[in-house]
Amino acid sequence: MSTTPRWFGEAAGDELTIYERSRPGRRAFVAPPLDVPERPLDELLPARLRRSQAPRLPEVSEPELVRHYNRLSKRNFDLDTGFYPLGSCTMKHNPKLHERVAALDGHARLHPLQDPRYAQGALELMWQLQQALAEIAGLPFVSLQPSAGSHGELAGVLLTRAYHEDRGQHRTKVLTPDNAHGTNPATVTMAGYEVVKVGTDPQGNVDLDDLRSKAGEDVACLMLTNPSTVGLFESGIEEIAKIVHGVGATLYYDGANLNAIMGICRPGDMGFDIVHFNLHKSFTQPHGGGGPGAGPIAVSERIEPYLPRPVIVRRASGSNGAEPEYDLDYDRPKSIGRLRGFHGNYGVFVRSYAYIRSLGAAGLREVSETAVLNANYLLALLRREGVAEYLPAAYDRLCMHEFVLSGAPMKRELKIKTLDLAKRLLDHGVHPPTVYFPLIVDEALLVEPTETETKETLDRFAEAIAGILREAREDPETARGAPYTTPVRRLDEAGAARRPVVRQQN
Amino acid sequence: MSTTPRWFGEAAGDELTIYERSRPGRRAFVAPPLDVPERPLDELLPARLRRSQAPRLPEVSEPELVRHYNRLSKRNFDLDTGFYPLGSCTMKHNPKLHERVAALDGHARLHPLQDPRYAQGALELMWQLQQALAEIAGLPFVSLQPSAGSHGELAGVLLTRAYHEDRGQHRTKVLTPDNAHGTNPATVTMAGYEVVKVGTDPQGNVDLDDLRSKAGEDVACLMLTNPSTVGLFESGIEEIAKIVHGVGATLYYDGANLNAIMGICRPGDMGFDIVHFNLHKSFTQPHGGGGPGAGPIAVSERIEPYLPRPVIVRRASGSNGAEPEYDLDYDRPKSIGRLRGFHGNYGVFVRSYAYIRSLGAAGLREVSETAVLNANYLLALLRREGVAEYLPAAYDRLCMHEFVLSGAPMKRELKIKTLDLAKRLLDHGVHPPTVYFPLIVDEALLVEPTETETKETLDRFAEAIAGILREAREDPETARGAPYTTPVRRLDEAGAARRPVVRQQN
Amino acid sequence: MSSYISTTEADRREMLAAIGVGSVEELFADIPERLRLREPLELDAPRSEQEVFEELRALAARNVSVEQELSFLGAGMYDHYVPAIVDAITGRSEFLTPYTPYQPEVSQGTLQAMFEYQTAICELTGLPVANASVYEGPSAVAAAGYVAKLENSRRRFVVSQGVHPHAREALRTLAHAWDMEVEEVALKDGVTAVPELDEEVSALVLQQPNFLGAVEDLEQLTAAAREAGALTICSCDPIALGVLKTPGECGVDVAVGEGQPLGGRLDFGGPSFGFFASTEALLRRLPGRIAGETRDVDGRRGFVLTLQTREQHIRRERATSNICTAQALNALGGVIYLSWLGRRGMVELAELLVRRTAYARERLGAVEGVSLVHSQPVVREFAITLDAPVQRVVERCREAGVNPGYALGHDYPELSDGLLVALTERRTRADIDRLCEVLGSAVQAEHPRVEARA
Amino acid sequence: MSSYISTTEADRREMLAAIGVGSVEELFADIPERLRLREPLELDAPRSEQEVFEELRALAARNVSVEQELSFLGAGMYDHYVPAIVDAITGRSEFLTPYTPYQPEVSQGTLQAMFEYQTAICELTGLPVANASVYEGPSAVAAAGYVAKLENSRRRFVVSQGVHPHAREALRTLAHAWDMEVEEVALKDGVTAVPELDEEVSALVLQQPNFLGAVEDLEQLTAAAREAGALTICSCDPIALGVLKTPGECGVDVAVGEGQPLGGRLDFGGPSFGFFASTEALLRRLPGRIAGETRDVDGRRGFVLTLQTREQHIRRERATSNICTAQALNALGGVIYLSWLGRRGMVELAELLVRRTAYARERLGAVEGVSLVHSQPVVREFAITLDAPVQRVVERCREAGVNPGYALGHDYPELSDGLLVALTERRTRADIDRLCEVLGSAVQAEHPRVEARA
């Protein structure tokens, strides 16, 4: 340790992994007693089937384990700590109530193979959540099974395939805009289709001419994000739907940006056939440092027969006014089949259901209105002198819930890149926006403040950006060397990829 | 904010209180609906009885509330973060299991006035905990009622009073050693007695001659900590007991240092009449930044009649082999009465009971053995050259679970005080030991590592101390100006006391 | 080796060598041989985490919590809804595991929270100063009595019978040691009769609302105390302070109370916290920790424990109290709860309770065999008496899953069939209707006039 | 205004002015008028926190959790004891609320935990590389299938019927889109018959222990695959790996599995995590995030997401998978759990299960009307068949508070009265004895030979 450590609480030994803390003989686990006859293991499990060596897991006591992971946690920046305007990710507040209700025994300790008659609460919750999501999407049928956004995309494209095949059509291509999120093209390939890119016009919308030229009978689907990944609403959406449906293709809605339009307009009404939701974006499932999430899909009537199995059914319990009964229906001959085990990420459903219940229709609309208001306000703040010259908005319009800036002039004039700006923001105690996405904007910065931030926070963020640019005018080196206050500074990513060390060899 | 903030995550606005974050109209609470007739308030509660102004509580949304207190929490150093060798405080690991079991509805949401027949689990737990504490103390009767150590002391001295009064004796003095914790003399006064100090001999033990000279018929009690506050076992304890009992006084055991002797020897066997436990020290109740704790007392037969009311009784349920029944007995005519409401800090009992159950007799003995081993090992490490010249042990002996160093030579030779050393330790990511207590050692440093620390941690701590002394030899200013890496640096305490600002005037 | 200890056999050997002894036993050489235990303690064998969990769960299952019945128990602790944020924050290690903030540079979280808490308590009570917590409600009354004793050295407390019986008893326990008397004042029409006070009276001790739920006319009472040169101590329900005239406005010198209603668990009675506020004049007599605002050497705002010369660790036998460990974590829960409620929410909640309680009282009062003990204004709790043996009525109600309240006979022999019924925002109109129905039939069934009983 | 939003009316006015529009409505000008909703969504009215809590609690109460019955359900997810430390750490905001670690300087907590997790998975599986998680068990099998497809472009998967039915189905769902066939291999004596494999086979897909609980002799099977130039994919019960020969040692190329047994909640089936390990040769084909070790500019050790050129955000349509958000928090729980178990504990736990399971199997096998489906070695789960209709037997058991296991008929029609019985360390000998007793009487009662039925 240097004479003066760099951050509060830094201590000698901080660099160690849990394996390096291990000492033979230490332990946190105490086994429950062996209460059955102790027969020689060889009788029960022949040696040739047994492992020759214990796995080299750490040997640590509980206090060490607690400190290790507790101290590690402090090396993270998180949403409960500060502003996290990561574009396309909807880093909105995660209500604390949700963790409480998800932890109730009846939810958290319910076995997935419990007989449905003894899991009525869970099935009802799922059914109710489906109803709400259907209403929000404007599409009548929902499957909660997919595990995340990209899993929902995969489900959606497989549904498209099943739909066409059921009609005896063999289509080979799926269209995705050039500003699409990477999961869209990756999904297309994984679902056995070929990707065809559609361009973006100078205003940031889908280039309709390009779309028309590419929309042929071999096209199975157009995947679209709306508002798009540049934070703009596709005002030509009805025309787009017409073109796509005109060639018999389906229109897929990537719901990552749903936070902009809840209760304001609906993908179903726009002509979309299939929608996925990111419950970990619009519906407050905490991101967990990269999951878990859930990616339910809502579909139109014509897609419904193909939904993943099983589906939840609700039966009115006769005429005696009893509670309706919920069940799982596996008898779905046209289903694409399962995408995963059991019924999806139920724990996530609990949280999102609690959220929808807390807000109701008015609350969801308020979410979207405020998300869009906050984004436009922040954009307006950043249009001020001293910022806009270096970091202009990529599209000089009002935005929806997020907006793209281009760092190209900054790079040119001040010799600092978007990456440098991002790293310098870390020294201001805020998380940087998404950088270098979408790909179609040079030195892109995608900023999504979300509805749960205060005006003061937005003001301070604009101030921080202005301050960094001011600083860079005098001294670009500071930004180029940033960050300085973080537990580690810039890391050698190239080296890591060249000689990958992906586990500890102890 | 300065150009480069000082610590990871520091952000503009960090200095604000929750009141300063308030904005009219924001809210985290949504009231449940009014489901009864809305009658004018005046009809129900005349205006003259009502407050004229709403209390100026903050108006904040849930996300702000979360961030505010979350960020505040990061301005604390805590036991799960690092070494916390605060002498006399037994900062041992707080097992995570305890928080889980204490939170179970059946414990956490049990109303204290529930009919005992419907609180049998709670009463049994309390009864079992009493049995275990009695066994550990070597004294047969326990009351769990006192809320903390000093409350236990108060109970103990009041019991002493009741005992003497019941014998028609009017005694006026209580003896406390000159190295006693401040709560001992404060308790004596609060219980209506006069404090008489007993000296310490050069080896750190009670000065027996002084004790003999002061132990008269007017003495009600001697309060003793054993091991004492200088971390030494009073080897003359049997003689002490003889002297005290010889004049008809009671012998009171301040259990703050029980961690050294669990399963090794027992206060009851030493001749103590009354013992208090600090469940928040020896028995893992987390300290909570200054409570909650619990200070149960164990007493001998002759003291039992005076115990606080109610006491828990256990009734074998007839001969039919049924479970025994537990009840609360209020009919205790000689009782000193209640010290507080209800039955004591039950939530604390749950944790301490879980702890005793987890460890059993062997585990408790291991605790004390290891606590004493760790302390002696650390003391041995600090006896090395470069440290011992400046920070000698106050008593050149083996210690029990903690030891006292004197910073007097350091102050003389290096011109840095114990306070400076402590503050500089903060820059090394460890919490300093207790400083300037006990009062009888000049520039005292009281170090209690506890049993839950690793040898590596003790090694690093000794290294940090040596490093600071090394640094001070070259440059005492650095220590005198420390700390540097903490959220705030040295604070003006004198100014705070001169013009006290104890609330925010908004 | 237990899972909480890291010292392996190898470590032990190395460490003993460094110390220069041959065995751990030698480290205990100072303990006379005779005193050393030769046998292990008689305690149950150690258990794995899983087993301890199962045992504690089984014990919990033998208690009937407020989640398992429709409970109208109150009488000092109340089943309010505790928002999730309270658990989320107080459960953070950073607040849960540190000691009292002796090193302010690394304790700003706790210290600032204390300061914010003190501010909230001042706002609630209408008094200018508050400490950072005492143990809990009833002992806070005794602690306030000690302040009065120190302040005026008089020899008698006059205590309303409207004060919680536990608080009265806790004060008595200490007053005896202080050689002081405790005189009780009866209630009249449910409220404290204005007593005659002389110069021997150190303090008049009240509760607002009183134990039978009635709102006291504090101004009259403090006037009487002021006239006699005595202090007024008032224990308050902090939730009721959302709507009641503040103790400060009413002339109370020391306002204390049980903090559990402010986001605390019931926990079978503890841990919770006691709040403690006073006039400026008594600031230097307050017990316990007080956080104060100051600056660091760089001019940054910060907080410290202040006025420590009142306290035991500095002032020792002349301290204003012996309290050391208090209830910091619970008080933190309190300020989070109050900030969650907020300025408007606090009032909304209290007003909701006033209205629901009025509804409940009116409906219950109309039940045959039930009568009201008084007709004073109430906030969230009220006393009734039954035309039937209360224990049997309660037992019948329980069979229907309803715990109708606290039987008053133990504390108020004159109300031998009395019941104290408490509400929180968790008890809805439907719940109240159910109480009326269940209690009504139970009273009917147990009514002495009704002959046919099993 | 909801409690999650801070924008007051006053804020809104100021903000609109700064933007230069007159109303929020104007911000939505790009949305065609026709598409804008004129009516609010048809959703239930907003509720307070307390009400939502009550509703979710009421729903939970309508499920029978493993705490409320003696459950022997397994079949992919198991009721292991989850140590408190897992919840304590994964519940910390610092791990719970950040996004995928795109900014490594402020994400070292997540990144280092991923690295430690990967290491643990490598240790368990005996394979040299692992990713940071995929969604869950069955989809992990499908994801492994995609790796095989990318690796060798062959057209057929050969899948053992010992593989979890959900995993077989998930693979089928995707294989169809890849234009690949899925051929199933039957079990013989409870284990996978060594199949004939040709060059069209992309991968042989196995499960260890298999769905009926039997330990497969993996070495024989991987040898057959190797011979045909096919990969072997094996889905493993991670707890069983505490005692079983590792997939790596047995020649498996890709080991995947359901991570829930490693400290995860049951959660009615999710979220959990899938683990994914492989040979070095397949490193650059792995799906999802991988953390790698590196240094910062000051030479400090640090961790980053590495080999990102495999991933969708860089490689787009040529990515090795479309996965983006995975299961970081669950995998964190996994590594904490594994570190809690530790080197010896992992083995002790697995061996305890082997012994308890042997006891249970022997005792159940001796119950009249119960027979074992196979006599292969097992670790913690085994299949039995009943001489009585399984649904009725199960129903009878439930009346006695026992859930005896998973009925196999739905997935294995040939085992129409089969039951899969699973153990964890939470099921004691006494629990097993109770199962035998209850199941025995239920079978007796439902036995076709027994005539007298109600």
Ligand SMILES: Cc1ncc(COP(=O)(O)O)c(C=O)c1O
């Ligand atoms: C526009 C868009 N689509 C899809 C995804 C993928 O969602 P997930 O990470 O849940 O798989 C994302 C995630 O960032 C996204 O921003």
Ligand SMILES: Cc1ncc(COP(=O)(O)O)c(C=O)c1O
């Ligand atoms: C020796 C000693 N006695 C008594 C006490 C008082 O205990 P409590 O803080 O629980 O009131 C302490 C606390 O530090 C102590 O160290």
